[in-house]
Amino acid sequence: DSNTDINLVDESSPIIQAFKQYQNELDTKHDKHERLVKLSRDVTLESKRVIFLLQRIAGGTDENKNNVLKEADTKLQAIQDDHFRKIALELDGEDPYQFLKAYTAGMQEYIEAVTFFQYHKDQSLTNHLTIQRQLQFTQNCPTDETSNSTLPNVENPKLPKLDIQDQPVKPLDSASCESSYHDSQISAIKTIEVLVTPLDYILGVADLTGEIMRLAINSVKTGNANFLFQLCDFMREIHNAFISFGNIHREIRRKLNVLQQSLKKVETACYTLQIRGSEIPKHMLADVLSGKTMD
Amino acid sequence: DSNTDINLVDESSPIIQAFKQYQNELDTKHDKHERLVKLSRDVTLESKRVIFLLQRIAGGTDENKNNVLKEADTKLQAIQDDHFRKIALELDGEDPYQFLKAYTAGMQEYIEAVTFFQYHKDQSLTNHLTIQRQLQFTQNCPTDETSNSTLPNVENPKLPKLDIQDQPVKPLDSASCESSYHDSQISAIKTIEVLVTPLDYILGVADLTGEIMRLAINSVKTGNANFLFQLCDFMREIHNAFISFGNIHREIRRKLNVLQQSLKKVETACYTLQIRGSEIPKHMLADVLSGKTMD
Amino acid sequence: MSQISTTSDIFTDFRQFLNADQELREDIRVKVRDLEQTARDILTILQAVHQPEGIKECSAICEKAKSKFDIIRTQLTALIAVIPQGQYYRFHDHWRFLLQRLVFLVAFIEYLETETLVTRESISEVLAIHVVRDDGFHIDLEDFLMGLLQMSSELSRLAINAVTAEDFSRPMRIAKFVGELDSGFRLLNLKNDSLRKRFDALKYDVKKIEEVVYDLTIRGLKPKTEVKETKE
Amino acid sequence: MSQISTTSDIFTDFRQFLNADQELREDIRVKVRDLEQTARDILTILQAVHQPEGIKECSAICEKAKSKFDIIRTQLTALIAVIPQGQYYRFHDHWRFLLQRLVFLVAFIEYLETETLVTRESISEVLAIHVVRDDGFHIDLEDFLMGLLQMSSELSRLAINAVTAEDFSRPMRIAKFVGELDSGFRLLNLKNDSLRKRFDALKYDVKKIEEVVYDLTIRGLKPKTEVKETKE
Amino acid sequence: MSQISTTSDIFTDFRQFLNADQELREDIRVKVRDLEQTARDILTILQAVHQPEGIKECSAICEKAKSKFDIIRTQLTALIAVIPQGQYYRFHDHWRFLLQRLVFLVAFIEYLETETLVTRESISEVLAIHVVRDDGFHIDLEDFLMGLLQMSSELSRLAINAVTAEDFSRPMRIAKFVGELDSGFRLLNLKNDSLRKRFDALKYDVKKIEEVVYDLTIRGLKPKTEVKETKE
Amino acid sequence: MSQISTTSDIFTDFRQFLNADQELREDIRVKVRDLEQTARDILTILQAVHQPEGIKECSAICEKAKSKFDIIRTQLTALIAVIPQGQYYRFHDHWRFLLQRLVFLVAFIEYLETETLVTRESISEVLAIHVVRDDGFHIDLEDFLMGLLQMSSELSRLAINAVTAEDFSRPMRIAKFVGELDSGFRLLNLKNDSLRKRFDALKYDVKKIEEVVYDLTIRGLKPKTEVKETKE
Amino acid sequence: MSQISTTSDIFTDFRQFLNADQELREDIRVKVRDLEQTARDILTILQAVHQPEGIKECSAICEKAKSKFDIIRTQLTALIAVIPQGQYYRFHDHWRFLLQRLVFLVAFIEYLETETLVTRESISEVLAIHVVRDDGFHIDLEDFLMGLLQMSSELSRLAINAVTAEDFSRPMRIAKFVGELDSGFRLLNLKNDSLRKRFDALKYDVKKIEEVVYDLTIRGLKPKTEVKETKE
Amino acid sequence: MSQISTTSDIFTDFRQFLNADQELREDIRVKVRDLEQTARDILTILQAVHQPEGIKECSAICEKAKSKFDIIRTQLTALIAVIPQGQYYRFHDHWRFLLQRLVFLVAFIEYLETETLVTRESISEVLAIHVVRDDGFHIDLEDFLMGLLQMSSELSRLAINAVTAEDFSRPMRIAKFVGELDSGFRLLNLKNDSLRKRFDALKYDVKKIEEVVYDLTIRGLKPKTEVKETKE
Ligand SMILES: [Mn+2]
Ligand SMILES: [Mn+2]
Structure with missing residues (x-):
């Protein structure tokens, strides 16, 4: 639209006609990339805050743990329903790998947050498919709201993974709701998603170990050896898996280094707890540390 | 607000009370930084498009020059009135240097665009003060619009530079208009600005020379030796100024290298034009190149 | 229910993914290398x-070159066969330069034969691939543009050599064509990327x-008969 | 009208700016170096x-340390005098580490004397600077927090040395205080910056x-009298 | 005319040579990759x-690890078969890290089983390769030393984890062993290279x-019965 | 006890080996440096x-240059004498650039004298080294090709200077020769390495x-009498 | 007790020494900075x-430039005055680039005026410093050579601009001069250092x-009257 | 014509100078390497x-170490002999680390023998070199300080190992000594350089x-008899 009114060149030339089309395509792509970068930055920021929130749980026995988990859950839900839904709309009908660089940073931070949350909940590692399903959405437009804030009508379907739809969706900022609403009239409800690549998943898990390490160090003072040893086992499992992967990807290699440092820190923490406990009988240890005796 | 409902710690502790305040301050600052980064990215993108638009003027004699300049002017005006006005609102009451890193990239690209525009207009270099004045705004809120697009009531005052106001302005995304409207009821019309640092100005000018070089190479084919020599003189003037600056700043030094390469390219273009012209009498040259003879 | 897997399962899965990925990339790499050889x-x-004599035998040369595109099409088909649906850009770096080169070749032949700018449609036809992404294996717009830029360099060289071969009208036509391309x-609106850099060279x-x-x-030496009507 | 200046004028202006800037930075650098020496x-x-004897003469040591703050205040006043209005962050890197160090020193003395956490207000008072940015030369919040983190390292060392000096109640009080700080x-909510890194060390x-x-x-060896009421 | 054919002929030879060379490298690369996977x-x-339980089942673990060396030997034999005589160092970078890793593994197992330092002879035996360069495929001394240094890092980690597993005598023995290695x-007389750097880590x-x-x-906690009973 | 002596003994051996190795490298370094000086x-x-006059005295210049190759041969013989059997590639980086340079020099002289492309056999003869790897010290094919590429840069410079010296037929012959080389x-089928990069310069x-x-x-200014009469 | 005082006394001495040293460096830094400004x-x-007009007013420009060397000499004298005997190389990095720049400037002026290569003696004279190291403040040979290389880059640029200014004989003379320098x-026999790298640019x-x-x-366009009449 | 010979003559001089210089550096390099070997x-x-037994045989170990200093002195004399007057700092980087290492060794022996801090005078005596710069080959103060810092790391390690050897009083004395050093x-007033960084390690x-x-x-386990009886 912007430059068409300028008559610099021979408008009738087929070359010029073709390049006008190219201009349009390029601008559309760059604009979409830019919007995705911004959404990704938002995801990063919000995910980081979830992680910090979860780090506020002291050890494995905190009495406020449930409250924290509830708040973290709400925040994660908001990231999915707000930011990721917008990303999914942008990516609808696209080859997601084309725009991967634009949102990979946010995705990895989000995976770190989600897996950390899950670990707090039940000491398990969230699998790839679960995370992918959380980022699938039915497209169902609110009637006439213009704001970007809460989208009450969006449902997170927890459906089995679907193929990416072919139909492209108009960018959000040009009255996207209308046009996508229009689409849905034709095609009924459809499912859109943000692709979680296996590499992003595993790099997010690598980052998770950094947070596990922080959690472990924080937990030493509780003297809960079992909890600490459990964290150490979990880290070892991830570590052993990573060393079996091989030199596939530069990023994995780089993160393995960090992971090894973190594991050493946790192993040293276990060592400290063990050697500290060696000076009194085992059964007294927990009491001492929980402050139940000798005060 | 977000974390206050979690009762992890002794709320009555003065330490905890203090840190709640710190949390609030830090989050506010990070959020503002984030908003500025995004605005800066927009400025970069829009400024780049202005530069590309201006590069479409062929040589110094293009008949569509006026149309292009008019469109570029409109676009620059939009960057000022839209993006920079928002940046100014964010920075109102702040030490602009605190957030400089967040918007310096956009600022430099904008300066490159503005100075390139000015050079096309009258072959002069826009001075620092002029650019600064274009980024001063009277704060005057439109009555009830919620969109961010056109702000018809904003006036660009071209007033002498004013000191930065002390009064802080609420961030844009929480119904900023209302609150700033409220402010203006108290304090009448006030002037806000985005600071243009001398360093950003000069680095923008350094980038300008890259565009001047492209313009010069494009102009060789017109055979307008005067125009080319004029560009070369302009670049030499900037170059000679830069070599007199000294090793003050790493960025300046780095850009001086690029500038020297660009100057060599333009000097070589002048050389080519000269040596090419040597094979026929001077007075025939322009005719030959404009295609007026021999066809 | 299947959703809950042990940590060990997760990593076993991922390792399988890595192995499969590596083999696929290896496969792509070999296929792309073969294509590059044919393109060369x-x-x-x-x-x-x-060559001085060459410019006069332009169409014979083009025919000879075009006869090789059967191989290209066969090799491309083999390549496309191994790429999973919707993952073109996952492996983009593997064939980015190859496709730029192919665009250049097709565009150059097209120019030599018809003195017109090749369209994405023609290229897709020659290479037997899709025009737009939605339909499958296609040529990325930026790669297409890079190919055109490579062609203009080759044309500027041809303008020089045409004069050596005493064909004085060709440079005129090349000038008009490249000027329009410019x-x-x-x-x-380009970013500060390789395309921008290559365009600066134009x-x-x-x-x-x-x-x-x-x-x-x-x-x-400029021919009197004007460049207006390019031969077709 | 004055707005239109020749290119030459513009660069002359900028060169003057650079020279003035360099001199100002030089001046700041020297003043900060002096402050660093006093802080050291x-x-x-x-x-x-x-030292084993030291812990018992805590208040004497603090008094001696505090007597030096006159010099600090004088040197700070000299520094502040040269900084242009509203450009604190322009030169932030020059004094960032100095202010962190000063916060640490004031907070450490405050703790040794009262076993409470220093406030930004107290620090501003001791250093005779402003609390908030709007009022002028102040301490950036992140620098303040860095200073507190430096103090907790020093306190962890003190806990060790207190035991050596056979003061067994102090480590208990330090534990409670640093725990609260933690x-x-x-x-x-920290970014991945130096503050985050330093906090990890905490x-x-x-x-x-x-x-x-x-x-x-x-x-x-834990004293019976509980840590509940910190001495004040 | 004859010149054309000559140059072209010569380069056709070169082409064959380079293609064969590239295939050889490809072949080596794949074989090394397989070896690396087994080593991993x-x-x-x-x-x-x-693991806390692991330290007690040391010999079972070693047995399991050793059973994999059959694969290593087979894979190594396949690798050696493709390397032309006298060109070990031409492809050294391809397997340098692999061999360091293998030395580390053999040395670590040897230590766990006998608590002695592996010799180059044992390693050659285990891997079924030559000891000295002149005889064929061998392990470069610097690679051997790098492998030993990797082992000492692993032992320092083991010393920590042994304590966690309440095996208090093992760290004593590790200390003695690593001390001797040091x-x-x-x-x-190490140059300023990667070996020197790695030695600093030791x-x-x-x-x-x-x-x-x-x-x-x-x-x-130091066991009274001294380190005497280690096998020597 | 025996363990200590063993470790120590083993490492004493290593020390001798490493020292000898370092001396060998030093020796090679010095010998290569001397060769580089002669090549320069x-x-x-x-x-x-x-030079304007130079192009006319081409053969005298070549004679003078060739007379220096006695020194080169003597120095190469000395170098070859110290390289252990089968370790050519172990020290390849030491003489890689030297050999490329020597190929360039021999090829350039050959071209100036006969306007033909030097063969690997001629180079081996001039330098008194082997042609193929298996026979001993030889020139790696990639180094040989690098040398040829260096020559073509020198020839492109010569084409320019020949015009300055008003020798208008030489650029024609150079064009033909370099075209064939191209x-x-x-x-x-070049990899993405230094050779490929250098070829781009060609x-x-x-x-x-x-x-x-x-x-x-x-x-x-193109001589009417065609390129026919070039020596072949 | 005496030990304490000893250590403390010793370090007090060191403190004075280090402070004096730091002030000296500061002093040198400021003086070099001033010189750099004048050089600029x-x-x-x-x-x-x-500039197109500039080439014709060459001698006026040189005169103007030379008039500034009074300042250089004064500033250099002040610098030399503070450098302790025998410590030239201790602070070499402080003025290395300055001296290279000064050599370049003197050599460039000398060339513009007489079209000859400046000698180290002339430079020493112009700058009023010593020629050889033993006599005191001098110019390191490598710095001198770097200065000459800077000049040849400037001359290659001048050759281009002289043509633009329609002075067609100057490029001929520059070609001869720079050829000799080459x-x-x-x-x-340059090492692989910055000088070697800079020489590649030559x-x-x-x-x-x-x-x-x-x-x-x-x-x-080559002037018929040859380069004969340049001063030699 | 005369110009050509002049430029050439001048550069022939330069060549001789540069070659001599390079040989000197080579010579210094070899001599420093030998010294480093002895220091090692x-x-x-x-x-x-x-070692557990070692701490008790401290003086025997020191004697053995000191007996090697004859070699050091001989090697140092040989080194000093080749350094031109007033060029100590020209080659400073060549021996900077060696001298730091020597200071560390002498200071460590001195501490082990007398538990006092070595003086620069003693070091000069042991090494048979000058104390102050003006007299000739000396130890730069910063290198001396670096040597002391290396010693304190070694002492912190010794404190650990003394406990292992059940010498419980030595850590007390080391604590006092290193505290004074601190x-x-x-x-x-250290700059932000390697010394500052090393001091952070202290x-x-x-x-x-x-x-x-x-x-x-x-x-x-703290010995009741206080640190009083340390030799002073
Ligand atoms: Mn994290
Ligand atoms: Mn630009």
Whole structure:
């Protein structure tokens, strides 16, 4: 639209006609990339805050743990329903790998947050498919709201993974709701998603170990050896898996280094707890540390 | 607000009370930084498009020059009135240097665009003060619009530079208009600005020379030796100024290298034009190149 | 229910993914290398147009070059067969340069034969691939544009060698064509990437060709019959 | 009208700016260096608390350290005098580490004397600077927090040395204080910056102090009188 | 005319040579990759010794790891078969890290089983390759030393984890062993290269293990029956 | 006890080995440096062909340059004498650039004298080394090709300077020769390495020479008597 | 007790020494900075020779530049005064680039005025410093050579701009002069350092100037009256 | 004509100078390498003090180490002989690390023997070199300080190992000594350079030793007879 009114060149030339089309395509792509970068930055920021929130749980026995988990859950839900839904709309009908660089940073931070949350909940590692399903959405437009804030009508379907739809969706900022609403009239409800690549998943898990390490160090003072040893086992499992992967990807290699440092820190923490406990009988240890005796 | 409902710690502790305040301050600052980064990215993108638009003027004699300049002017005006006005609102009451890193990239690209525009207009270099004045705004809120697009009531005052106001302005995304409207009821019309640092100005000018070089190479084919020599003189003037600056700043030094390469390219273009012209009498040259003879 | 897997399962899965990925990439790499070899062969054939005698046997050279595209199509089909649906850009870096090269070759032949700018449609047809992404294996727009830029460099070289071969009208036509291409590129808003850098080089190609036109003009070697109607 | 200036004028102006800027930075650099020297002297005085005898002469040591703050205030006033209005962050890197160090020193003295956490207000008072940015030369919040983190490292060292000096109640009080500080820091949302990194180190300080408490506890060396009411 | 054919003929020869060379490299690359995968599998098996239960089942773990060396030997034989005579160093970079890793694995197993330092002879035997260069495929001395240094890092980690597993005598024995290794390396005149850098890490490992011994000593956990009964 | 002596003994052996190795490298380094100096001297002699008068005294210059090859042969013999059997590639990086330079020099002289492309056999003869790897010290094919590419840059410079010296037929012959070389290189399947990068420079050299031919053509300076009479 | 005072006394001495040292460095830094500013001013003056009109007023420009050397001499004298005997190289890095720049400036002026190569003696005279190291403050040979290399880059640029200013004989003379300089540098046995790297740029400058001469030759612009009348 | 010979003559001079210079550097390099080897041998001897038995045979170990200093002195004399007057700092980087290492060795022996801080005078005496710069070959103060810092790391390690060897009083004395050293360094106004960075490591050493003292204290292992009887 912007430059068409300028008559610099021979408008009738087929070359010029073709390049006008190219201009349009390029601008559309760059604009979409830019919007995705911004959404990704938002995801990063919000995910980081979830992680910090979860780090506020002291050890494995905190009495406020449930409250924290509830708040973290709400925040994660908001990231999915707000930011990721917008990303999914942008990516609808696209080859997601084309725009991967634009949102990979946010995705990895989000995976770190989600897996950390899950670990707090039940000491398990969230699998790839679960995370992918959380980022699938039915497209169902609110009637006439213009704001970007809460989208009450969006449902997170927890459906089995679907193929990416072919139909492209108009960018959000040009009255996207209308046009996508229009689409849905034709095609009924459809499912859109943000692709979680296996590499992003595993790099997010690598980052998770950094947070596990922080959690472990924080937990030493509780003297809960079992909890600490459990964290150490979990880290070892991830570590052993990573060393079996091989030199596939530069990023994995780089993160393995960090992971090894973190594991050493946790192993040293276990060592400290063990050697500290060696000076009194085992059964007294927990009491001492929980402050139940000798005060 | 977000974390206050979690009762992890002794709320009555003065330490905890203090840190709640710190949390609030830090989050506010990070959020503002984030908003500025995004605005800066927009400025970069829009400024780049202005530069590309201006590069479409062929040589110094293009008949569509006026149309292009008019469109570029409109676009620059939009960057000022839209993006920079928002940046100014964010920075109102702040030490602009605190957030400089967040918007310096956009600022430099904008300066490159503005100075390139000015050079096309009258072959002069826009001075620092002029650019600064274009980024001063009277704060005057439109009555009830919620969109961010056109702000018809904003006036660009071209007033002498004013000191930065002390009064802080609420961030844009929480119904900023209302609150700033409220402010203006108290304090009448006030002037806000985005600071243009001398360093950003000069680095923008350094980038300008890259565009001047492209313009010069494009102009060789017109055979307008005067125009080319004029560009070369302009670049030499900037170059000679830069070599007199000294090793003050790493960025300046780095850009001086690029500038020297660009100057060599333009000097070589002048050389080519000269040596090419040597094979026929001077007075025939322009005719030959404009295609007026021999066809 | 299947959703809950042990940590060990997760990593076993991922390792399988990595192995499969590596094999796939290996496969792609080999196939792309073969294609690059064929593309190089075609280019070597086309180099003949720069020889004094070559410019006159332009169509024979083009025919010879085109006969090789059967191989290209076969090799491309084999490549496409291994790429999973919707993952073109996952492996983009593997064939980015190959496709730019192929665009260049097809565009160069098209120019030599018809003196017109190739369209994405023609290229897709010649290579037997899709035009737009939605339909499958296609050519990324930026790669297409890079290919065109490579062609203009080759044309600026051809303008020089045409004069050596005493074909004085060709540089005129090349000048007009490349000039239009340059105008087209100026319409684009590029980022500071390789495309922008390559486009900057186009200015020098244009300048070079303009100098040839100038040289011919001042020596009265410019053909009287104008460039208006390009031969087709 | 004055707005239109020649290119030459513009660059002359900028060169003047650069020269003025360089001189100003030079001036700041020298003034900050002097402040750093004084801060180092104060720290050396405070080091005495780690000596076996030192812990008992805590208040004398603090008095001696505090007497040096006159110099600090004078030097700070001289520094502030040269900084242009509203350009604190322009030169932030020049004094960032100095202010962190000063916060640490004031906070450490405050703790030694009252066993409470210093407030930004107290620090501003001691240093005779402003609390908030709007009022002028102040301490950036992140620098303030860095200073507190430096203090907790020093306190973890003090807990160790207090035991050596056979003061068994102090580590208990330090443990409670640093524990609270740790809880405070956990409320913050940090970026991946130096503050985050430094905060990660705090975990190890906390751990160290907890180990001292543990060592005292299992040996029955923990004083009966509880840590509840910190002496003030 | 004859010149054309000559140049072209010569380069056709070169082309064949270069293609064969590239295929050889490809072949080596694939074979090395397979070896690396097996080596990684062995390493993963050995990681179990760091588990609290693992240290007690040391010999079972070693047996399991050793059973994989059949694969290694087969894969190595296949690799060696494709390397032309006298060109070991031409492809050295391809397998340098692999061989360091294999030395580390063999040396680590040897230590776990016998608590002695592996010799180059044993390694050659286990891998079924030559000891000295002149005889064919061998292990470069610097690669051998790098492997030993990798082992000492793993041992320093094991010393820590042994304590966690309440095996208090093992760190004593590790300390003695790594100390001797350190003395050995001090005899060498290392250049400023990767080996030197890695050796600096060994010094750090030694200190780390000394601290473990210290921790055990001061808590009276040092086993009374001295290190005497280690196999020597 | 025996363990200590063993480790120590083993490392004493290693020390001797490493020291001997380091001395060998030092020895090679010095010998290569001397060769580089002689090569530089030969190059300086050959530079004279770029002078206006030089091009006419081509054969005298070549004779002078060739007389220096006695020294080269003596120095090479000394170098070869110290290299252990089968370790050519172990020290390849030490003489890689030297050999490329020597190939360039021999090839350049050969071209100046006969206007033909040197063969690997001739080079081996001039340098008194082996042609193929299996026989001993030889020139790696990639180094040989690098040497040829260096020569073509020098020839493109010579084409320019020949025009200055008003020798208008030489650029024609150079164009033909370098064109053939270019076709030869196009046959090769080069990896993305230094050779490929250097080959890209050849394309630039070809273009440069084509422009010289163009300049001569358009100004009617191209000799009418065709390139036929070049020595072949 | 005496030990304490001893350590403390010793370090008090060190403190004084280090402080004095730091002040000296500060002093040198400021003095060098001033010299650099003057050198930059001279360079800016000399830039005028690249202007179309400038080349004709060469001697006026040189006079203007030379008048600034009084300041240089005064500033250098002040600098030399503070450097302790025998510590030239201790602070070499402080003035290394300054001296290279000064050599360049003096050499460039000398060339513009007399078209000869400046000697180290002339430079010492102009700057009023010593020629040889033993006598005191001097110019390191490598810095002198770097200065000459800077000059040849400037001359290659001047050759281009002289043509633009329609002075067609100057490029001829520059070509001859820079050619001699190139031959001179080829005599040297340069290490792989910054000098070697800079010398590679000279080779490029030489080629550039040869192309200018070529351009003039082919267009018949080479002045018939040869370079004879330059002062020699 | 005369110009050519002049440039050439000048550069021939330069060539001789540069060659001589390069040989000198080579000579220094070899001599420094030999010294480093001897220093390494001395360090290996001294490592014995960290062994459980070693700490008791401290003076025998020191004697053995000191006997090697004859070699050091001879090698140093040979080195000094080749350094031109007033060019110590020209080659400073060649021996900077060697001298730091030598200072460390002498200071460590001195401490082991007398438990006092070595003076620069003693070091000069032991090494038979000058104390102050003006007299000739000396030790730069910063290198001296670096040597002391290396010693304190070694002492912190010794404190750990002394406990392992059940020598519980030595850590007390080391704590006192290193504490004084720390106070000394705090007096200095260090720049942000390698010395400052190394000094930060000293703070860590001090903390480490304090923790040893703490461990001894809390377990009642601190010798009742206070540190009084240390030799002074
Ligand atoms: Mn994280
Ligand atoms: Mn630009």
